[in-house]
Amino acid sequence: MTRSGNAIASSLRREWARLRADPWDIAMLGAIPLALYLLTWWTFSAGVARDLPLVVHDRDRTVVSRNLIRMLDASPGLNVVLVADNEAEALRLIRAREAFGLVSIPADLQESVLAGRGAKVQWAYNAQFSAHSGSMTRDVRAVVATLSAGIELQARARRGTGPGQAGVQIEPVQTRISTLFNENGSYIPSLALPVAFTLLHMFVTLAAVTAIGREFRAATVPEWLAAAHGKPAAALLGKLLIPCACFAVHALLLFVLFGVVLRWPVQGSATAMLAGTALFITACLALGAAIAVFTSSLRAALSASAFITAPAFAFAGQGFPLLSMPLSARIWAESLPLTHYLQMLNNTWTGGAPLRYNLAHLAILLAFTLGLGVAAWLRLARRMHQPATWGKQ
Incomplete structure (x- = not known):
């Protein structure tokens, strides 16, 4: 074994x-990250939101209004929790978050339908919860459109129009909708999978910060460097090899959980996903090492790590489009390894992107690894000769 190899092995044994x-x-x-991955999966295990509560204010109380209420309650995504006598009672449930929307049926619904006049059913929803309201709005529109089409088909049939011709007359121009990549709109690939890898990103960075920061806090930097034969690069590599191996196993377990157990296999390049995940882990380790070495304080490093990693998911373009962010937020988002990894994850895992579509993301993650790793190495080499910076909390 070469001298560098001996130095890395010695640092590794000391860390173990x-x-x-x-x-x-x-x-x-080990146990804590794995428990949180499973908690994330359990949170989104239903896949699709079902039985979201709404309240109905029926001012018509006729056969047509009762059919509408029955159809709303039969919709898989909706659950009519109350047919309210007045709007005040309905709004009380919404403010109490016992319902997230209100369907208000006008008093002349059936009369207007029988007379051939237009009638409007009002749908009001709590826009504070965009996921709830988006799903419920889609289902309410589908139910009302189905009821309306059924009434019109019956009317045209009574006038002697055939069912096929009546359907064309009702909707002469139709929209053909094709869902790509996540046909049933499951939250598992769209949220659970990115959140799980976001947790991985947080724990990897934290592991590097903790491992190196403890040396500064305990003022054991000389012993650490001595174990690595005075080589800063070997000291860093030996210290980070164990968390690198541990979290590589975590990533493989996530691949098995989502790809095999939950049956969401990687649709695109497996090579891109494996290489990208490996580079993502090394980039997060390099980020943690740079934070720890530049602060020389475990407490400050932990604070900086939390500041960078905890809100990273909000900047990654999963909840709000990256292209719509202000310039300053976009710059910050592009400065985070998680943003580029999740873009590759979305493109490849469910989007089916081939390797060539991910070369830019792989190059960026490699640049994060090399850039931050070299910065940590150079800073540690300088800290070797600054004992006054050791022993900080």
């Missing part, structure tokens, strides 16, 4: 001995 003496750090590399 330290980890075996600290059950909490062992748990942070």
